[in-house]
Amino acid sequence: MENEKKESLNFIEQMIDNDLKSGKHQAIQTRFPPEPNGYLHIGHAKSICLNFGLAEKFGGKCNLRFDDTNPEKEDVEYVDSIKSNIEWLGFKWDGEHYASDYFAQLYEFAVALIKKGKAYVDDLSQEEFNAIKGTPTQPGKESPFRSRSVEENLQLFAEMKDGKYQNGEKVLRAKIDMSSPNMHMRDPILYRIKHVEHHRTANEWCIYPTYDFAHGQSDSIEKVTHSLCTLEFEVHRPLYEWLISELEIFPSKQTEFARLNLSYTIVSKRKLLELVEEGHVAGWDDPRMPTISGIRRRGFTPDAIKKFIKKVGVARRDGITDVALLEHAVREDLNKKTNRVFGILDPVKLVITNWPEDKEEVLTAVNNPEDEAAGTRDMLFGREVYIDRGDFLENPPSPRKWYRLGPEREVRLKYAYIIKCTGFDKDENGEITTIYAEYDPETRSGQDTSGKKVKGTLGWVSVKHAVNAEIRMYDRLFHTENLNDIEDDFKNHLNPNSLEVNTRAVLEGSLKDAKVGDQVQFERVGYFRVDEDTTADKLVFNRTITLRDNWEKQKGK
């Protein structure tokens, strides 16, 4: 209660807090405004968590609004994926809106501006206008069509709407200031002609509003109190405010925050599209992709993503967040939720020579030491088991450095017995084919009367009950830390080893009925999720992420 350490608010929360306390707003209204022209990625997750999170935190509402004002690039396919991604993250929108729902209203707004003498139809071509537009350091000149009468503008604009002109023949511009140092105030385009079918309004319109004339107006129509967007829209704010002010409509307020940049990761719809189209990945939902669909398939959870976004925070300076933070959030979440099982990625057979040929024993294994409610399971133990090749060394370093198996070394097979390595076979290539060991009957887990202590505990899979699976082991898609800093093609920085398909892995028998979406931890290895490519006779797992590995670190020293 009073003891709660007051968590500090970010600058947006402070603003909202003030607006609520001062009575400027009774409640807040936010919105997440994607353009349905691509798949959502981890960067969008920030905006989603922000907009929906703020509404939750301050008891307001958050709409989902598709900014669909450019029919050439937009498609229902994207609308559907965006909606399911947001739902998967666990957010519910209040209103579902489309900028295209407002086309009629927007048209009226344009007419109102024309009547006020604040907008005009311009006949200049794109090239012609650019020639007089000036540059950031030089003022522009006014279009010769700038002084048309209101009546003429009204008629021309109506004709534009009625399809009398071809694409690019005319545009509607706001009449602001051709010498403004802000390029967006130099008579920006409000409407352009596009004889293109729209994914929702079909051929009802052949003129479409631009972002600047749709976004703020849509915000206003929906009575959005806090319109959040990324830093690059900062220069649009004066125009955003000018339009709302001239139209005398609800004063939504735009506030910008820094977008999310992640190390070793591309967060750009355009570039991600390129990866998909050129086949560098298997699709938008390839588990290596930073798309919501991709990381979901990979095994990242909504909770992990939300926690991560929370840890990242919100500010106005742009930087680059370390993926390690994301990975930490994922491990933290999965550690608590996921059941432990045995999975051996690189199996080698181990024969317990003093174990009777056909004897099997039932062992009890803990499903999740972090969650007692997860219970236990039975495992069958026998004479032959698989262990990981990496857990055996022919010539191991001192027992202080190497806890695992080696000639004459002892380890415990988890939940079973302590074994001592008595020998091994090698093939002509020098590869170890079988390891031999003897178990100590006094050392059964839970009933150990031997007093023995071993430092190493190994996972194992009974040969008789082993299940085969294909394991897709992912690594980062790019090997360059800051992909914003490069001048060459980002595809030169692709990690050629971002996917390794492992077909030799063996899993414990309990996994034979694993279902798509199931997530587990292979003890001492990492977190894995059953992929949708799984079929009745083929199990496919994605490696979500490895466990932290201090041993691996030490080896490097």
Next chain:
RNA sequence: UGGCCUAUGGUGUAACUGGCAACACGUCUGAUUUUGGUUCAGAAGAGUCUAGGUUCGAGCCCUAGUAGGCCAACCA
């Protein structure tokens, strides 16, 4: 020869609105551990871009520099 924004440990954020810099990740020790995981204890690491100024006192305010970002799409 423009305008706007930003500048705090390696990284991301804090600092109750001026009172000698905190948290998280990462890194490094050590303990515990039938996961070299988890957990726990601890350590190193910035004196807040620079220079002036206001003030008893500035990371917070002012000025000037410097550095980085954004802006000249009929994209959003």
